Amino acid sequence: MQTNIIIAGVGGQGILTIASIIDLAAMQQGLQVKQAEVHGMSQRGGAVESHLRISDSVIYSDLIPKGKANLILAIEPMESLRYLPFLAPDGIIVTATEPFKNINNYPDEQAIKDEIAQTGKHIFVDAENLAREAGNLKAFNTVMLGAAANYIGISKEALEKAIESYFSSKGEAVVQLNIKAFRLGTAAI
Amino acid sequence: MDTQLLLGAEAIALAAIDAGISGVYAYPGTPSTEITEYIQQSPIARQKGVHSTWATNEKTAYEAALGMSYAGKRSLVCMKHVGLNVAADAFLNSAITGVNGGMVIVVADDPSMHSSQNEQDTRVYGKFAFLPVIEPSNQQETYDAIRYAFDLSEQQNLPVLFRVTTRLSHSRAVVKQQPPREENILNPSKEKRKWILLPANARNNYQQLLEKQATLASLSEQSSLNKTTAGNGSKAIIAFGIAYNYVMEVKQAENLNIPVLKISQYPLPDKLIKEFTDQYDDILIAEEGYPVYEEYLKGYFGNKKFRGRLDGALPRTGELSPDVVAKAMGVDSDANRTIPSIVAGRPPMLCQGCSHRDVFDALNTIFTEYPEQHVFSDIGCYTLGALPPFNAINTCVDMGASVTMAKGAADAGLHPAVAVIGDSTFTHSGITGLLDAVNDKSAITLIISDNSTTAMTGGQDSAGTGKLAEICKGIGVEESHIRTFVPLKKNHDENVMILKEELEYKGVSVIIAQRECVQTASRKKRQENKK
Ligand code: SF4
Numbered sequence: 107m108q109t110n111i112i113i114a115g116v117g118g119q120g121i122l123t124i125a126s127i128i129d130l131a132a133m134q135q136g137l138q139v140k141q142a143e144v145h146g147m148s149q150r151g152g153a154v155e156s157h158l159r160i161s162d163s164v165i166y167s168d169l170i171p172k173g174k175a176n177l178i179l180a181i182e183p184m185e186s187l188r189y190l191p192f193l194a195p196d197g198i199i200v201t202a203t204e205p206f207k208n209i210n211n212y213p214d215e216q217a218i219k220d221e222i223a224q225t226g227k228h229i230f231v232d233a234e235n236l237a238r239e240a241g242n243l244k245a246f247n248t249v250m251l252g253a254a255a256n257y258i259g260i261s262k263e264a265l266e267k268a269i270e271s272y273f274s275s276k277g278e279a280v281v282q283l284n285i286k287a288f289r290l291g292t293a294a295i
Numbered sequence: 296m297d298t299q300l301l302l303g304a305e306a307i308a309l310a311a312i313d314a315g316i317s318g319v320y321a322y323p324g325t326p327s328t329e330i331t332e333y334i335q336q337s338p339i340a341r342q343k344g345v346h347s348t349w350a351t352n353e354k355t356a357y358e359a360a361l362g363m364s365y366a367g368k369r370s371l372v373c374m375k376h377v378g379l380n381v382a383a384d385a386f387l388n389s390a391i392t393g394v395n396g397g398m399v400i401v402v403a404d405d406p407s408m409h410s411s412q413n414e415q416d417t418r419v420y421g422k423f424a425f426l427p428v429i430e431p432s433n434q435q436e437t438y439d440a441i442r443y444a445f446d447l448s449e450q451q452n453l454p455v456l457f458r459v460t461t462r463l464s465h466s467r468a469v470v471k472q473q474p475p476r477e478e479n480i481l482n483p484s485k486e487k488r489k490w491i492l493l494p495a496n497a498r499n500n501y502q503q504l505l506e507k508q509a510t511l512a513s514l515s516e517q518s519s520l521n522k523t524t525a526g527n528g529s530k531a532i533i534a535f536g537i538a539y540n541y542v543m544e545v546k547q548a549e550n551l552n553i554p555v556l557k558i559s560q561y562p563l564p565d566k567l568i569k570e571f572t573d574q575y576d577d578i579l580i581a582e583e584g585y586p587v588y589e590e591y592l593k594g595y596f597g598n599k600k601f602r603g604r605l606d607g608a609l610p611r612t613g614e615l616s617p618d619v620v621a622k623a624m625g626v627d628s629d630a631n632r633t634i635p636s637i638v639a640g641r642p643p644m645l646c647q648g649c650s651h652r653d654v655f656d657a658l659n660t661i662f663t664e665y666p667e668q669h670v671f672s673d674i675g676c677y678t679l680g681a682l683p684p685f686n687a688i689n690t691c692v693d694m695g696a697s698v699t700m701a702k703g704a705a706d707a708g709l710h711p712a713v714a715v716i717g718d719s720t721f722t723h724s725g726i727t728g729l730l731d732a733v734n735d736k737s738a739i740t741l742i743i744s745d746n747s748t749t750a751m752t753g754g755q756d757s758a759g760t761g762k763l764a765e766i767c768k769g770i771g772v773e774e775s776h777i778r779t780f781v782p783l784k785k786n787h788d789e790n791v792m793i794l795k796e797e798l799e800y801k802g803v804s805v806i807i808a809q810r811e812c813v814q815t816a817s818r819k820k821r822q823e824n825k826k
Contacts, residue, residue: 142466152643167544168466173630
């Protein structure tokens with residue numbers, strides 16, 4: 107078993123939270139993990155991505171080879187397209203619908219949607235509204251994790267367990283908020 | 296023992312604590328910053344009293360680490376690749392003195408220049424100094440090799456250079472810990488000939504260092520860091536450091552049976568290399584960084600059996616990837632998706648509310664009055680002032696160069712000669728240049744955009760916080776030309792006036808534009824709320 111995931115977003119959106127929860131779940135399942143992150147210059151509102159690899163056997167490269175990502179999990183629609191060369195022919199894009207416009211030349215939103223639709227398997231997630239429904243916009247990332255849960259190669263129960271461990275230090279209310287957000291995400295697809 | 300998911304940088308830090316260091320010395324620099332931060336946050340390191348506060352620059356860090364080693368204890372010093380340029384004097388001479396307590400220098404290179412001005416390869420420095428170099432391929436090996444590097448340092452009485460790159464430093468994997476060991480006791484060196492580099496001593500020490508090279512090479516021959524994976528056929532690969540991962544990735548995915556020699560310890564194990572290379576007639580040299588050993592193995596007459604970055608089998612510049620290595624190994628990729636043309640670039644930019652924004656706004660306003668508009672700038676978040684909408688700076692070369700380049704340009708007759716530097720960069724390498732300007736009465740205006748932190752690397756403490764005006768006064772800047780303003784929109788007109796006055800002054804003036812980095816401020820607030 108091997109899953110290659112690109113998590114994409116904009117610096118400051120918290121893509122590393124998603125990565126950390128998947129890492130934790132994989133470790134709790136006794137799987138191997140490699141997760142390359144972007145630090146430094148690229149965090150100041152620039153495009154950021156994380157290469158996350160999970161496997162039951164040894165993983166050599168920290169980077170996913172082109173054409174080998176099973177999943178692009180994007181918390182911003184245009185960013186999902188930036189990493190398209192990595193997506194496997196039968197891979198899937200799971201992306202939030204809400205654009206993050208911190209540049210003047212942000213492309214036409216419908217055109218982005220059309221491009222994503224053309225790539226093959228894809229899911230749009232109205233993560234903002236679902237997070238609001240869960241009780242807090244900050245749960246945006248866990249909504250996205252829920253929406254992508256079928257494609258990670260780890261059971262939903264195991265992911266929920268990891269969410270509990272990840273947020274446990276912040277108290278039961280935060281754990282429950284995120285479990286709710288995760289479930290809303292899984293139900294949305 | 297415990298297993299944990301650690302960044303390569305964190306694996307270095309944990310390994311150093313477990314190897315019994317008494318101190319880490321460093322100046323922040325991507326991709327090396329997380330090493331020191333991990334030690335600063337480690338409860339065990341704190342309990343043991345391991346030194347971990349930031350140094351003013353890499354040279355002061357290096358010398359302090361050497362002093363700790365002189366005293367008999369183990370020390371770690373960390374920096375990014377260009378930081379070793381700053382510490383190079385101490386580094387090269389410490390190879391001549393040697394060490395007492397174990398000393399390991401971790402240098403994190405940044406091929407592809409993700410956050411840097413060049414992609415220099417630290418292994419060249421290793422050769423330059425005749426020191427052993429360790430270049431691990433993955434996080435577990437990184438952890439284990441740090442302990443080994445300290446042992447090697449103490450056995451050979453030499454500092455050991457430990458090279459990682461961005462990808463290893465900033466990637467996580469599961470790491471298994473070894474039992475920790477005690478720190479060394481205080482045991483200052485008594486050998487004066489070793490430490491006093493008068494010519495007579497230095498000649499002697501240098502000779503000894505050269506004589507040690509045979510021992511170092513034989514250690515590389517025996518090292519488990521250098522190993523061969525058998526295979527068959529007439530083609531083979533020599534993979535250095537992290538390049539090994541990409542080679543093995545392709546080998547595994549494509550079920551190739553190609554022999555691979557992995558090198559992670561230098562000086563090069565010549566016998567091992569010779570035995571290996573004699574068996575094959577087509578050998579790919581995969582190195583992350585410069586083609587340092589490809590050039591060496593090819594030789595002056597260019598032995599064609601060695602392929603790599605020099606003959607185009609691999610790209611001449613930039614970070615390696617599984618894709619470029621696969622291509623060099625003759626594997627065709629069927630990946631054919633491309634980035635749609637609609638996707639716009641999203642470069643990093645100054646945060647909303649950043650004080651540098653207001654500094655550049657004020658500067659751009661006053662500059663409309665001058666025909667020559669040149670701003671010498673420096674390394675930090677404010678380098679982003681180069682991009683729209685500001686387009687406010689003309690240079691960014693190396694730490695501190697804003698001050699001295701402005702001085703040189705002023706000496707040449709350029710007016711106004713304006714430098715913009717951050718507070719942390721100013722204390723790192725700007726003070727001495729300012730003293731030059733004071734002594735020469737050069738007509739420069741130095742703006743210290745003081746946000747009281749080392750912002751670009753994540754908001755570490757800045758050595759000069761609260762002391763900048765005093766420092767400038769102390770080195771002789773006239774008090775009436777040390778001005779302070781708060782870079783805020785509401786102060787714009789007033790700030791422009793201050794700039795105008797100082798730009799017109801035909802001597803050294805310093806303007807301290809003081810307002811805390813908004814990111815650092817909000818992080819501090821969050822931490823306080825937690826308490
Ligand atoms: S991190 Fe601080 S200094 Fe850097 S751009 Fe943001 S606010 Fe400005």
